[in-house]
Every structure is written in C-alpha cells, then in structure tokens.
Amino acid sequence: xxxxxxxxxxxxxxxxxxxxxxxxxxxxxxxxxxxxxxxxxxxxxxxxxxxxxxxxxxxxxxxxxxxxxxxxxxxxxxxxxxxxxxxxxxxxxxxxxxxxxxxxxxxxxxxxxxxxxxxxxxxxxxxxxxxxxxxxxxxxxxxxxxxxxxxxxxxxxxxxxxxxxxxxxxxxxxxxxxxxxxxxxxxxxxxxxxxxxxxxxxxxxxxxxxxxxxxxxxxxxxxxxxxxxxxxxxxxxxxxxxxxxx
Numbered sequence: 476x477x478x479x480x481x482x483x484x485x486x487x488x489x490x491x492x493x494x495x496x497x498x499x500x501x502x503x504x505x506x507x508x509x510x511x512x513x514x515x516x517x518x519x520x521x522x523x524x525x526x527x528x529x530x531x532x533x534x535x536x537x538x539x540x541x542x543x544x545x546x547x548x549x550x551x552x553x554x555x556x557x558x559x560x561x562x563x564x565x566x567x568x569x570x571x572x573x574x575x576x577x578x579x580x581x582x583x584x585x586x587x588x589x590x591x592x593x594x595x596x597x598x599x600x601x602x603x604x605x606x607x608x609x610x611x612x613x614x615x616x617x618x619x620x621x622x623x624x625x626x627x628x629x630x631x632x633x634x635x636x637x638x639x640x641x642x643x644x645x646x647x648x649x650x651x652x653x654x655x656x657x658x659x660x661x662x663x664x665x666x667x668x669x670x671x672x673x674x675x676x677x678x679x680x681x682x683x684x685x686x687x688x689x690x691x692x693x694x695x696x697x698x699x700x701x702x703x704x705x706x707x708x709x710x711x712x713x714x715x716x717x718x719x720x721x
Contacts, residue, residue: 510632510633510634513632513633513634513635513638514629514630514632517629517632517638517641517642518629521641521642521645522645523629524629524630527645527654528654528655528657529644529645529648529651529654529657529672530627530628530629530641530644530645531628531629531630532628532654532657532659533625533626533628533659534625534626534659534660534661534670535658535659535660535661536661537660537661538661538662538663539660539661539662539663540662540663540664541662541664541707541708541711542711543664543665543711543712543715544708544709544711544712547708547709547712548563548712548715548716551565551566552564552565552566552712552713552716553565553566554716555570556720557570557572557594557720558572558573558720559572559573559596559719559720559721560572560594560596560694560717560718560719560720561716561717561718561720562594562696562713562716562717562718563713563716564592564713565590565704565705565709565713567590568590568591568592568698569590569591569592570591570592570594571591571592571593571594572593572594572595572596573594573595573596589699589701589702590699590700590701590702590704591698591699592696592697592698592699592713593649593695593696593697593698593699594694594695594696594697595693595694595695595697596692596693596694596719597617597692597693598692598693598721599616599617599690599691599692599693600616600617600691601617601693602617602620602621602693603615603616603617603620605643606636606639608635608636609623609636609639612636616691617687617691617692617693618668618669618687618691621669621670621685621687621693622670623640624640624643624644624647625644625659625670625685627640627641627643627644628641629641648672648683649681649683649697650681650699651672651673651674651681651683652674652676652677652679652681653674653676653677656674656676657672657673657674657681658672658673658674659671659672660673662711664711664714664715665715666688666689667686667687667688667689667714667715667717668686668687669684669685669686669687669714670684670685671683671684671685671707671710673707673710675703675706678703679699679700679701679703680698680700680703680704680705680706681698681699681700682696682697682698682700682705682707682710683695683697683698684696684697684698684710684714686714686717688719690719692719692721694714694717694719696710696713696714696717698710698713
C-alpha cells in the first residue's frame with residue numbers, strides 16, 4: 476500500500492481496530508447471550524437507526540447502467556493527474572487526492588464556492604487487510620468487501636463480522652446531508668461498478684461514490700457540490716474518466 480495514505484483511510488483503520496478490540500472483549504458474553512446483545516452494544520457504541528439512518532439502509536436492488544456524456548466530458552471537464560490516479564473533473568472544483576490538494580485556478584480564488592472532490596485510491600484486495608477473517612465468509616476482493624459494507628444493517632447483526640461491517644459503514648460514510656432522505660444505488664458503467672449514496676434535496680448536492688474497476692482497483696469519489704451544479708448523469712461521466720496510475 477502506498478506510503479502516502481490518506482488521512483481518511485488512516486482514520487478508518489484506527490477506529491476499526493479500536494472497535495474490533497472492544498467487540499472481541501465481549502466475545503465470551505456474546506457467545507452465550509446471542510445477537511440481540513451484540514446489536515444493542517453496537518447501537519450504544521456508535522448510534523442506532525434513528526441517529527444514523529444509513530445504518531438501516533441498503534442499496535436499491537436495481538442496477539443502474541448509465542451512459543457517459545462525451546460532450547460534457549470534452550467541453551466541461553478538465554483532465555487532472557495525481558500520483559495514484561487521473562480523472563477529469565468539473566471546472567472550479569477543488570480536488571483533494573489523499574494528501575495532495577489542488578485548487579482549480581489558484582489565481583482566481585473567487586471562483587471557489589466550496590465545491591470539492593475528495594479522492595481515495597486503494598490497490599486490489601487492500602480492504603481485506605483490515606479484517607482478514609472476512610475471507611472465511613467468502614469476501615475475496617474489494618468489490619465483495621464494499622458490497623458487504625453497503626448492505627450492513629444493525630438489525631442484521633448476528634456475529635462479529637456483521638458488527639465489523641456496520642462499524643465500518645458508520646466510519647466510511649462521509650457527510651451526505653440529511654441521511655434520512657439520502658438514496659443508495661448500485662451501478663455498472665463499462666468496466667466499472669459500484670455504489671453511490673447521494674442527496675440532491677437541499678440545494679447542496681452530495682455524492683459518495685465507491686467505484687471498483689475490472690482489476691479490483693478501488694476509488695472513493697466524494698463530491699461536495701455546494702453550488703448544486705451536478706446531477707447523477709454528470710457524476711457518472713466523472714466516474715467514467717477515473718483511472719489508476721500503477
């Protein structure tokens with residue numbers, strides 16, 4: 476894994492390790508008390524469905540298969556190359572890839588309205604290193620890990636692994652506005668597939684995209700669109716352009 480880990484990923488590892496340690500400390504009790512005690516313990520520690528609605532949500536069953544807008548890509552997006560990935564992004568959006576920050580048009584800071592795209596890249600199979608026991612339950616790659624994470628729900632916790640994914644879901648989901656009205660979808664776009672949590676109801680748009688390509692490279696594309704200029708079609712076009720540099 477690249478030495479320049481993002482602060483976000485470091486935070487995921489830190490809190491994940493702490494949470495797993497706390498859960499394992501209660502393993503003996505859980506073994507005899509059953510899943511209900513484990514659910515209550517997790518709800519008490521990180522929140523319940525009322526305080527964190529995303530913990531009771533799953534992606535819609537329908538898989539969206541959009542098409543990229545080549546005209547939008549050519550005329551409205553700007554090619555950006557970072558140390559680990561490249562993509563084309565909307566004009567006037569600042570970009571943050573792990574530890575690298577890149578405002579768009581530094582000499583025209585007045586154009587910056589707080590629109591930001593945060594980027595994270597992880598190598599194939601990287602997430603399995605967080606909790607190797609998931610392999611015993613058939614989780615073999617980044618896509619299966621993220622799929623399991625997105626489907627994690629408090630009321631479906633029956634064992635330690637279920638609890639791990641609920642904890643990860645609470646940590647891995649950034650600000651998406653009001654979670655109670657956010658939507659979760661699955662998509663497939665050429666050689667990429669993944670999940671998007673989005674909210675477009677408050678004048679400020681949020682898009683949290685987990686993208687996995689055919690080689691199991693993982694990209695997290697988190698977009699804070701404070702000016703409300705983007706929609707799902709434009710986000711899919713941005714996702715279409717993202718590629719690893721390895």
